[in-house]
Amino acid sequence: MRALVLLGIVGFLAQLVDGSLGMAYGVTSTTLLLAIGTNPAAASATVHLSEIGTTLASGVSHWRFGNVDWKVVRRIALPGAVGAFAGATFLSWLSTEAAEPVMAGILLALGVYILVRFTLWGTPRGNLGKPLRKRFLAPLGLVAGFVDSTGGGGWGPVGTPALLASGRIEPRKVVGSIDTSEFVIALAASLGFLIGLGSENIDFAWVGVLLLGGLVAAPIAAWLVRHVPPRVLGSLVGGVIVLTNVRTILRSDWVAAPELAQNLAYLFIALVWAAAVAFSVRAHLAQRRLDAERPAAGSREAGGSDESEPVPS
Incomplete structure (x- = not known):
């Protein structure tokens, strides 16, 4: 019973982070399941089955808050589903002894990327409004889907930073679009695991508890994405x-x-x-001060100009 309660809390916290940052539900949940000795393929299958519900709830919540770019969702979801199914089939084929360090290595690489990416660069905003083309989104979805299944998470860590780095859509719409499209990836990955592993290797009680925690967190996370600094959260x-x-x-x-x-x-x-978290907090506070000073400086310049110029007669 205690383990189920802890899993519910993990599901809540993982979805809270994922819905706010656009990543880390699968990586966080799978990392915990591996830490307590779960078979790597079964751990990834458990997480992806729970994600069918959490991503659906998260997608609806983000849609209601206006955080979804449906063109991006349409262009990235199908290639992502193909990659996710292939990755699930591959992981199911590996032995447990070989899969555990392989999965941990993938998760470690994703963790390093998240830590460095958000600590040093934050969220770029250049090229805002320019379209994201299919020739960029399709390969991105394919790779992110494959990594997501084999690593127990990776759709967000691969897809979110790539879309943020493009600077072509708002950060909140990056998060909402990645979370919404992940519903299709979770379905494809779950199908691949059920075919490769069979349902007898999956603890559906764990699936249900992770799902319940995620469902509670989904609407909160969709609201938080407008208020929580992604840079600090990414470092954490x-x-x-x-x-x-x-x-x-x-x-x-x-x-x-x-x-x-x-x-x-x-x-x-x-x-x-x-040190990374402290750096991110300082950088975020410095950016907030800079953003606050810009309109104030503009107002002072405008006011000074009006006073210095003679009034025409």
Whole structure:
């Protein structure tokens, strides 16, 4: 019972982050399931089955708040579904011993990317309003879908930063469009896992609890996306993913690092993580001050110009 309650809390927090940041539900939930010894393919299958409900609820919530660009959803969802089905089939074929460090490595890479991407660069806004073309969205969806299934998460970590980096649509619409299209990816991945694994290898009680937590968080996250700074949230989430998956890799049979080396690695990561979060907070506050000063400076310039010029007779 305690494990189910904890999973419900994880589902709530993971969806809260995912709906606000456009990523990390699958990565966060799968990381936890791996940490407690779940079969990698079963962990990814559990998460994707729960995502069918959470992404549907999240998509509806984002739609109601006006956070969805339907052209982007249409162009990225189908290639993403193809990649997700292929990735699920591939992961189901791997043995548990081979899959665990492989999945942890993928999750670690995604965690590092999230941490570095949001800490150093924030969310770019150039080229706003320019169209996103199919020749960009289709390959992006295919790769993101494959990574999502094999890594237990990755649709958001691959798709969201790529769309943000383009600077062509508003950050809130990037988050809403990625979350909405993920419903199709979750369906395709779940189908691939059910074919590859069979339903007997999936704990549907865990699926239900993760789903329940995510459903509660979905509307809150759709509202928070307008208020929570993505830069800070990205740094926080990236650090959690990096720390947890480094732990999995160091304890795996592939590495089997001694306890002292593990503890030193955890300490180093914790220090880097704390510095990254502090940097993101300072950068966010500096940007807020800059944004606040711009209109004030414009008003002063306009006022000074009016006073300095002679009034025509």
